[in-house]
Amino acid sequence: MTTEADSFPRRHARTQRFTLGAPRAFTVAPDGSRVAFLRSGSGTDRANSLWVLDLADGTERPAADPGTLLQGAREELSAEERARRERSREGGAGIVGYATDGALELASFALSGRLFTAELRAGTTRELRVPGPVVDPRPSPDGRHVAYVSRGGLRVVGAEGEGDRALAEPESAGIGYGLAEFVAAEEMARSRGFWWSPRSDRLLVARVDDTPVQQWWISDPARPDREPNRIGYPAAGTPNADVRLFVVGLDGERTEVAWDRSRYPYLARVHWSEAGAPLILVQARDQRSQLYLAVDPETGATRMVHADEDPTWLELFAGVPCWSPSGQLVRIADEGGARVLAVGERPLTSAQLHIRAVLDVGADDVLVSASAGTEAPAPEIGEVHVYRVNELGVERLSQEPGVHTAVRAGGVTVLVSAALDRPGARVQVLRDGKVTSTVRSYAEDPGLSPRVTLTEGGARQIPCAVLMPRDYHGDTPLPVLLDPYGGPHGQRVVAAHNAHLTSQWFADQGFAVIVADGRGTPGRSPGWEKEIRDDLAAVVVQDQVDALHALAGRYPLDLDRVAIRGWSFGGYLAALAVLRRPDVFHAAVVGAPVTDLRLYDTHYQERYLGLPDERPEVYRRNSVIDDEGLVDPAEPHRPMMVVHGLADDNVVVAHSLRLSSALLAAGRPHEVLPLSGVTHMTPQETVAENLLRLQLDFLRRSLPPATRS
Incomplete structure (x- = not known):
């Protein structure tokens, strides 16, 4: 019998969705002798250690343990480090990131704003006493130096702790060196702000001036004695940070990299390897044109290697651009x-x-x-x-x-594989195509196997996952819960066991759960992704409706009892669904939704809708708070539960507050659940656990009763 302590919501929250204890962040030595990676000590331990797998004998050994290094002290994070973790959706603790030299001999990492290095072959660690708080330390390729960011400046220290000095310091408030600006980290998947030369004699360093960016305030109403947190947030149509790039020598001499920043303000990618000159990818603000530029590190001059144009938008990809050998x-x-x-x-x-x-x-x-x-x-x-x-x-x-x-490196490939029929991911080490080792996972077994069918629905062959209760063997129609993300960069219909655990838990409460990846989601074709341009709201809602109706012909679905739940883009989609199609959807859980699209960031929102001042009608028809369904007296009012973290600095709580105000003005009853101190990630155990229970309670209360035949 399942007890409250080992229930799925409790275990799902305590294990951070069964990710704790799983190995990740692999680096292979160029000689194929070792693999470094991160892993916490158990399926409920948040603190990651740095590990090394010796491929000669297949043994794993810890290279750095945060508990030992901090001697039991509580981990303290700087504001910069907290922001970096929020941008990367990092919910772990301890060593959450590391960098190595070119030979995988030396690793560096930050703990509580302090700088540590680990000799990966010897298995020894040391702290380098430098000014803190330290952010994103990275060894030079030759292992002789470590560069790091502290208080807005880029500094360098010898690998033995000698000669610490500043290479670039902020000239005034609002300026910083060596860290990615908000939209680069949040939307471009560029988390770094400096890059070593392959010869270890200089670096490329981003200079970010946030002065032009409008200032917002994130407060915690539950703690009125605390000063609000001030952030720079470049909302759609407002100024971005001014980003420049410099070549900086170890003596502090610097040369600015020149390109047409007025035409191409976004520094999207930086690559520097032995195979060629430094390479950067810069984008126009409308993201319809971009340049691949080779940099002369002596003069800072650039030459165009390639140019791309697209009438809709240009996507950014991991691992490119780069040079081949x-x-x-x-x-x-x-x-x-x-x-x-x-x-x-x-x-x-x-x-x-x-x-x-x-x-x-x-x-x-x-x-x-x-x-x-x-x-x-x-x-x-x-x-x-x-x-x-x-x-x-x-x-x-x-x-x-x-x-x-x-x-992959040195003839060794680390293959990470998830499948539908087993929990977690299997990590195999291959040499010459043959498995020579595996990396152990300490992640907990969920104790739940999804009863999921991957299929396609509707004329557009929308990818879908259908989940039925594990104890359901009849043909009695079931109430339906749509559980999508449904938007850009968020594929949910995947052939992986753990991706469907929460959906299965809801299914086991008596629902037929449908996850549909309509137009705009990744993984199918460029045209599929780009069909949402200018018409984001209508397209994504229609595809959910089409998938539901197509599947109703093949599964026992009660179309008189249909709910939808979602978070972030999924929350936006859930709100749209009950407002625009109350004939189809009867209740919605709306989590951290983007409701006023003018309040979301430049790089994301302008990609799909353009500039709000130039296209106000496009923003109006795609924003939830301007939706005609709010005030149409002919439309039925569907129950809506709005959930939002008050500390969210990505989708700020103003989105949900404006939605609630619009619903109230329209006379629409709804529920609002504010989460004090919670960001966009909801990593807190009790919050994550009870959110599932509260959503279930709302759905049971809000859906119409079953129709008796």
């Missing part, structure tokens, strides 16, 4: 309706593959992750595989159905 540009491009890998000017893949990321570039191949493309011989719903690509063709490395990624 032969000096050719490696990039991912949308060409001919497909997302392809290009080396030089030649595409090496076709519409049979939808390229997701470049994982490694070798002397004779490129390692990529990809989904089945529009011209694939058979659909592979929710699957992502690892492929080797070269001019001779394509070879798939991952074989079993599932979601796979990899890290």
